Amino acid sequence: MMIKDRRLSAALIAIAGCGVLMVSGCKQVLPFFVQQPPKFDQITANNLIAARQDADVLFAALSGGTGCSYGANTAQFDLVDKDLSALVVEAASLPNNSFTTNGATVLQKGFDRFRAAARSKNPACLPPGLAQDKKTSFDGAATNLLTYENAKPKG
Amino acid sequence: MSVNVNAVAAQVLAAMQGKVPGLSGAQAKAMETAAGVLAKSLADIEAYHLAGELTDDQATDLVSSAADDALTTLITVAGTAALDLKGAVTAGLMTLVQVALSASGLGWAGPVIQSVIAAITMTGGGSPTK
Secondary structure (H helix, E strand, O other): OHHHHHHHHHHHHHHHHHHHHHHHHHHHHHHHOOOOOOOOOHHHHHHHHHHHHHHHHHHHHHHOOOOOEOHHHHHHHHHHHHHHHHHHHHHHHOOOOHHHHHHHHHHHHHHHHHHHHHHHHOOOEOOHHHHHHHHHHHHHHHHHHHHHHHHOOOO | OOOOHHHHHHHHHHHHHHHOOOOOHHHHHHHHHHHHHHHHHHHHHHHHHHOOOOOHHHHHHHHHHHHHHHHHHHHHHHHHOOOOHHHHHHHHHHHHHHHHHHHHOOHHHHHHHHHHHHHHOOOOOOOOOO
């Protein structure tokens, strides 16, 4: 009986507290407790498409017989880096967008590690099979990020 | 070392569904594909490493790069499925990596990928799509 009374008291206090919150402005208090889902962002989608396209050009060059060294492709490496940096900056600028921000950051980090391996191998080329593997995994990761972006509510 | 990518992917998926239950068909497919791609990448890196075409540092960079791409996919799956980022991704990547490493013979890369996992646990959670 005693326990029941305590539970009843706690429930009444909670209800009373809610009433006070509503009167004092729930709209200002609630966002601290309930995060809104992130919205679709066209710039993020465009950045992802650009990164994937520019990376495809790079991986094709790295897989080719001639001109496959890091030194021959620094401009294309820079271009993909620029795309990924723009993607991370845009994602981080949006509210409640930490999944995309994390994903973009990790994608960029993975590209940087690949670049380090290619640079270290210069003037020789990375084995073409490994450039192909990177193309497959990078494409897959970027496509999944894009799919995730497209699944977000529009507007 | 030859790797049966399909077998690895199926094994990873089965293990991950225990760790990260309730995945939709599309989410499970994305994980399965990422697992297969990671296993093939690790096996290829190990083959070139053993053949002397990659130094230890180059192989380490490439392993980390491949793990990061798989991690990106896991993050999007966690987001789409409205899962906890740290819990789902850490459990998912640990499972994926354990199976892929043992299948590819790339046991030495375990600590490298552990550092990838440790990095994501520091980047915080977030608000999923749904």
